Amino acid sequence: MEETIFALATARGKAGLAVIRISGPNAVPVLSALGGKVPAPRSSRLCVLRDGTRGVLDHALVLYFAEGASFTDEDVVELHLHGSIAIVQAVIAAILDTGLARMAGPGEFTRRALMNERLDLTQVQGLSDMIDAETEVQRRHALRVFGGEMSEQVAEWRVKLIRAAALLEATIDFAEEDTPEDVEPEVRALLENVIGDLRRASKGFGAARTLRDGFEVALIGAPNAGKSSLLNRLTGSDAAIVSKVAGTTRDIIEVRMNIDGMLILILDTAGLRHTEDEVESIGVTRARARAKDADLRIFLHEEEVPEPPFDLLTEEDLIVRTKVDVRGGSGISNVTGEGIEELVEKIGAVAERRVDAASLFSRERDRASLENAVLSLEETRLMDLPVEVQVASIRNAVMHLADIIGAFDVEFVLDDIFRSFCIGK
Incomplete structure (x- = not known):
């Protein structure tokens, strides 16, 4: 945290613009060493950047964010360069030559924002999901987490639990005196409310993870039922080899x-x-295992009367006849496109129903914290337990919830989170 770090914050390669971000106590001295003048905080200035031999590196737009008012909470300088690969390499070399800063590791800027309490752990996770988002639904969900909605929910639960613990502790502190009212009804109401919320959040974990990682649709059926052709038709690609030879597809192809x-x-x-x-045979075994774990299965068949593998199918799965352009009847044709649009709509409808139940919690460690909090609170329902034990159980639940937002030791989860970050983030 005492070192100054820098990295390319935009994608590598030729582009119209490239941004190098510098953060730490030497951010301004690095700029000065490159011949630039620091602009006023939260403003920009056009500077001619030079290397150690005073050779011109680039004409750059420089932005400055002062300590306490930047993403990392440190002094931050951004160099907006022309997006030439050669320019970026030359500026990086010149910064290293100053000896005032080092290259940042993956996610290190965000790690500093977390350590300096600019973000909490849930917001870091939301930022990670925003970076990885491929679809509009993923973007909106990640933005809710990054915007603090998840943190606010956890904070609300903690307030209620701390209130319940305080009420119970009051009965201990004033055990020999008359208390103004019976606290038990309010404590029970607070605990039941939080337990219900925690269970709903935990129940929506699977849907949230599906939303983040993708809704899996397994195409299953006998050889030559049209699975590979349907994959290619749906995705507009030639990802799968289409052949009349049975057994062509032996491994799972994912698009x-x-x-x-x-x-x-x-x-x-x-x-x-x-x-x-x-x-x-190995491919068939893998196909059955993967299909069983998928979110939705589509059984494809040519026969007028199908023989579905009911050991794999659920009520929500789809049974679809293929090659109707040749055999007639209702179903789909991968050649003419008949029924394909309707099938896509059915897939979308099932996926939408599933993700509608998604909670904000999509990480395994968050689910474990939620469930551990519920277990701790369940102990308080044993009314024959001493009040001191009930208070301890509530405090344990509060600690489990604090783990979600990183109020306690979070080093064990940081490497896992930041592994997916860009170097300059």
Whole structure:
């Protein structure tokens, strides 16, 4: 935290603009060493940047954010350069030559924002999800978390629990005196309210994770049922090999697509059949396992009367007849496109119903904290327990909730979060 760090904050490669961000106590001295003059806080200035030999590096727009008013809460200087690969490399080399700053690691700017209490842990997670967002629904969900909605919810629960603990502690402190009222009804109401909220948040964890990671749709069926052709038709690609030879697809092929702002992962799986081919048999086993774990299964068949694998299917899964351009009847045709739009709408409707139940909590560690908090609060329902034990259980629940926002030791989760960050973020 005492060192000054810098990194390219925009994508590498040729572009119209490149931004190098410098953060730390030497941010301004680095700019001075490059021949630039610091602008007024939260304003910009055009500067000619020079290397150690006074050679011109670039004509850059320089922005300055003073300590206490920047993303990291430190002095921050941004160099807005022309987006030439050569210019960026030359400026980076010149900054290193000053000896005043070092290259930042992945997520290190955000780590400093967290350590300097500009963000809490939930906002860091929301920022990570914003960076990874591919669809509109993902963007909106991540923005809610980054905007502090998750933190506010946790804070509301903590206030209620602290109130309940305080009321119980009052009965201990004034055990030998007359208290103005029975605190038990209010304590019970507070605890039941929080327990209900925690359970709903935990129940929506799976949907939230699906929203973040993608809604998986497994295409299953016998060989040559049209799974690979449907994958290619849906995604407008040639991701899967289409052949009349049974057993062509032996491994799972995954293609991403956007349906109504949601990330949908289409899985093409090996044809379900008994086979003596050892490699194909492994593919069939993998196909069944992956299909079972998917969010939705679409069983494709050519026959007029299908024989679905009911051990894999649920009530919400779809059974669809293919090749209706040749065989007639209702269903889909990967050749003419008949029924494809309707099928996409059905997939989108199922995915939308699932993600509508999504909570703000989508990380496994958050789910564990929620469930541990519920377990602690459940102990307070045992009315024969001493009041001191009930208070301790409530305080344990408060600590579990504090873990979500990073109020306690969070070092064990930081590396996992920041691993997905860009170097300059």
